[in-house]
Amino acid sequence: MSEPVTDRPDLIIVRPAPEMQLKSSPTRRRFRNILMRNIRAALDGIPHELTVDQGRLLLQTDEIEVAGKALEQVFGVASFSPVDVVVHEPDVASLREAARAHFTEVVRGRTYAVRCKRHGGPGLSQREVERQVGSVLDGPGRVDLGDPEIEVRIDLTEQGAWLFGRRFSGPGGMPLGVQDRAVNLMSGGFDSAVAAWYTMRRGVGVDYVFCNLGGATHENMVLNVAHRLASQWAHGDRPRLFVVDFLPVVADMRQRLPGEVWQVVLKRLMCRAAEVIARERKSQALVTGEALSQVSSQTLSNLNSIDSASDLPVLRPLIGFDKSEILSLARRIGTYDLCEGVPEFCALSNSKPLVSSRRGRIEAEEAKLDGGLLERAVLEAREIDLLDMDRAALAEPDVLIDTIPADAEVIDCQPPRRYRDWHLPGAVNMPPDELARRFRDFPADRHYVLYCLRGANAPVLAERMQRAGFNAHALRGGVGRLRRAWERRVS
Incomplete structure (x- = not known):
């Protein structure tokens, strides 16, 4: 008689990028070790245990959601799946019961398929497991072997049967550090x-x-x-x-x-x-x-x-x-x-x-x-x-601002032809070279707000003016952003 079904919220199956499996054994081992090093670095501060299981990795941790977010940003991870249920010493009957208890509501009103794969463990027929487990979910859900909304997966292993229904994508690629x-x-x-x-x-x-x-x-x-x-x-x-x-x-x-x-x-x-x-x-x-x-x-x-x-x-x-x-x-x-x-x-x-x-x-x-x-x-x-x-x-330097104060003098740093195309009403046109030469002659008791075509020259000039003792700022972004804001205001 099989042992009872056991929830297993602390295990994630991690699948390395398939391209790694094409390498020679020494290269594959080196790539895998680098991938494990990088996963451990991504999980810094999160208690965990990482082991090798044939061509994949097994990650044990109590912080499944946090670990999952980290795995999404580790190069070389193709996909990963948190294990939902473990059945110790499984047989077809216990797998049917585990699927009924855990996945009935998951598949309700949706299409599904059951996929079984052996990684060692009991000599059960994969086809029979798929057919029998799939049958207990038929009704709440509808079988679709071609393009199901939910895939209920069963991995038969030496440690028992692992059931899971979620598969998250990693970034793929190669583990960072396998190249120069x-x-x-x-x-x-x-x-x-x-x-x-x-x-x-x-x-x-x-x-x-x-x-x-x-x-x-x-x-x-x-x-x-x-x-x-x-x-x-x-x-x-x-x-x-x-x-x-x-x-x-x-x-x-x-x-x-x-x-x-x-x-x-x-x-x-x-x-x-x-x-x-x-x-x-x-x-x-x-x-x-x-x-x-x-x-x-x-x-x-x-x-x-x-x-x-x-x-x-x-x-x-x-x-x-x-x-x-x-x-x-x-x-x-x-x-x-x-x-x-x-x-x-x-x-x-x-x-x-x-x-x-x-x-x-x-x-x-x-x-x-x-x-x-x-x-x-x-x-x-x-x-x-x-x-x-x-x-x-x-922290952002105190140069950029998002709005123009009412008492500010506005300087448009666009080229003259761009100024003629569009400028903020009341703004004075002074291209960057001209402003850099002339700003020291400006009255020092006023607030100056600068803007330019794409938003890069204005902060540079505002910084120079600040260093010279002026109250100067640059409007965040370029003319496009300013024009959209102005048109929304007057519409």
Whole structure:
């Protein structure tokens, strides 16, 4: 006679990515050990026991829901299932009774199928178990073997029969750490964050290089994005963010080179900076978020001109993605809300950028620059341990505001033609270069609120004005956000 049915709320079956099973035995064992290390890191602070059971892992813990949330963010986990019921020394009758007691209400009014699989244990017929157990649920539910809403699964094991009806997806991919390292050129925007995630998903440890063109506010936004990637997805790793002050480098470029080449040359300089740091970190590649044809600098000829700046390979996981796909992925991985507030650096040049470039010309233009500025910027780069930060480091600087005070003087930092297209009524147009030259002559007893096309230049200028003693702030976001808010107000 079989022992009674026992609820088992403390066991999760974890299925590694099927691709791991295709490896040789030594490689498969190494990958599995790294996966187990990463799961343990994700479960830090949660009492648990993790063991190997044939080609899968068994996780025992009293905190099933919390552990499940962690498993959803461990690369190399294909899926997992909390076990609902255990039947010790099972036979068909006890399995029928267990299914009747636990799954009758689960399948009520829905289609279902029963799937049985043997992992050792009693020599019961899998087909007979499926037929007999399925029959006790027919009525409350309706059998559909092709595309059921609920799958009641029964695993026959040496420890008894495990019954479960839920299967949650993990991120798949390879365990983080089975490959070497790479350095991600992080802008804080949607693309670079998703590119970093996809690189980690293939087992690559990722560090980040941020070439700062936007001051403390921009750095804070990027820091929050990189911290979220590290804390939620880099289990088992210790990623770093390197902040390189690119303002002197850009100032030199703007003084010496024609505006049409700035975008391509700037990306080459960023690749050079990242390569130096990558070699210090013993990284094997650079990673960018570029997608072909998304912007003018991301054409084949321009990407070819950019790649020659580095001897390391440049990985572009998003090269064939549409923007809508990238945004969808950003929502999935949890960076959308942070990246939405991180604008691209706007108004770098009023000139029309090159859509097609020749490597020889770009290299000749770059040779006109003061190379010592780039070397010094990289030498003075700040290294931040993304997993060793307090909340104060992530707090937003006192530069951005969401509303315009009634007594503020509003300065529109768009190019003049954009100002003519649309501007906030009463705002004075003063492009970034002009404002940077003239703000010290402004009355010091007034409150100034700045906005720009995409929201990047305004915080930089507001920070400069604050350092000079002015009461200045930047409106969060760009003109699009401001215009929508204004139109809602007046409608």
